[in-house]
Amino acid sequence: MIRVQREDFDIGRELDKLAAGDHTVGGVASFIGLVRDFNLQGGGLQRGGADRVSAMTLEHYPGMTERKLAEIEAEANRRWPLSASLIIHRYGRLEPGDRIVLVATASPHREAALAACHFLIDWLKTDAPFWKSEETPEGERWVEARAADDTAKSRWD
Amino acid sequence: MSAPVKLLYFAWLRARIGHAEEEVALPSDVRDVAGLLEWLRGRGPRYAEALRDLSVIRVAVNQDYVGLAHPVRASDEIAIFPPVTGG
Numbered sequence: 315m316i317r318v319q320r321e322d323f324d325i326g327r328e329l330d331k332l333a334a335g336d337h338t339v340g341g342v343a344s345f346i347g348l349v350r351d352f353n354l355q356g357g358g359l360q361r362g363g364a365d366r367v368s369a370m371t372l373e374h375y376p377g378m379t380e381r382k383l384a385e386i387e388a389e390a391n392r393r394w395p396l397s398a399s400l401i402i403h404r405y406g407r408l409e410p411g412d413r414i415v416l417v418a419t420a421s422p423h424r425e426a427a428l429a430a431c432h433f434l435i436d437w438l439k440t441d442a443p444f445w446k447s448e449e450t451p452e453g454e455r456w457v458e459a460r461a462a463d464d465t466a467k468s469r470w471d
Numbered sequence: 472m473s474a475p476v477k478l479l480y481f482a483w484l485r486a487r488i489g490h491a492e493e494e495v496a497l498p499s500d501v502r503d504v505a506g507l508l509e510w511l512r513g514r515g516p517r518y519a520e521a522l523r524d525l526s527v528i529r530v531a532v533n534q535d536y537v538g539l540a541h542p543v544r545a546s547d548e549i550a551i552f553p554p555v556t557g558g
Binding site: 347372373374375377378381382403414415435438439440441442443444445446447456457458459463 | 479481482483531534536550552553554555556557558
């Protein structure tokens, strides 16, 4: 299932629902992406100063976003025996600590659930049309795509 | 001139070009994505600056990623945007 929404989501409720009533499910895996208060592009992991991010705004391409997420989810279901899968991605203005994305998979076997979850977040980062703009002490700036994300995706080729 | 195409711009491309979408009638010699980008660069300095570096531009035709050689046709929805940064 795909959901693209401005509102927050309840992790516990979403994970409970994913396997509810299906007793063939042996494991649920999940990834939750959060807004952090620093940016690696500012020169490293140190907090404060040029790296500080006070908020971000996520923009997306309505229509294509849902379409790409559905394709990615269908591909995960082709590769692994999943009982259920869920992608929730938020858009709009978010602050540090806010949830951005939830990817969750359920399967009779933990290997399939864990691998499919990892696959989904790696593919989502390179294929789903979302863009982040960060608010920093120097003003707003668009986040640049990272080559490491392409490398992470290519492991699944 | 043929029927218009719908152009969409996102993220810093939208900011630099100055609007999010427009409908334009393409000259008949614009047949593919490469030709479209070249034609757009000739429409003014904002376009020329925004579309200068192809390495940071992605294009989707009718909501699928395409390459420079992909044909563009009347009534297509063509989105131009930087590499994505979601997740």
